[in-house]
Amino acid sequence: DTGDIIRGKDLYRGNNGKDKLENNLKEIFKKIYGKLTDRRAKDHYQDESGNYYQLREDWWNNNRKMVWRAITCHAGESDKYFRDACSGGTTLTQGKCRCPSYKVPTYFDYVPQYLR
Structure with a gap:
């Protein structure tokens, strides 16, 4: 499920393709975190592990409708x-x-x- 993948909660453990995807998502959310300008937001989303789970969760909540539209736009x-x-x-x-x-x-x- 797309939401689980983005939020880092996907159960698929099939091959190292999953690891590549997870590493790419970590890099993407690291960049998003790096562009935050509000100090409170930076403090809220700070994640020493580099997973940015709270940022990912909030990003998904704010963008899931647009992701669904993008997935289905050419149906x-x-x-x-x-x-x-x-x-x-x-x-x-x-x-x-x-x-x-x-x-x-x-x-x-x-x-x-x-x-x-």
């Missing part, structure tokens, strides 16, 4: 999301795999992966 009009996601289980998502008002159809975002 065809007849493409459907693979599960009942928007209408209380009565229909599949319509129109570029999106729910009305561009709501992200990931209700399990904060449920641990092993429980999904």
Whole structure:
């Protein structure tokens, strides 16, 4: 799940491709942290381990809608999301795999992966 990957909580341990991705994400969030100008924000997000988990969590919360739009922007009009996601289980998502008002159809975002 994209949110778990960005937040550093993905359970996939398949090969070293995961390690490369995680290292790249650490570098990206290190750069974001380095560009913070507010002293309180720097103090809040400071992370001696270099993982920047709180910054990653907050970044995901602020950007998940735009990430979803970017992922689905080239989906065809007849493409459907693979599960009942928007209408209380009565229909599949319509129109570029999106729910009305561009709501992200990931209700399990904060449920641990092993429980999904």
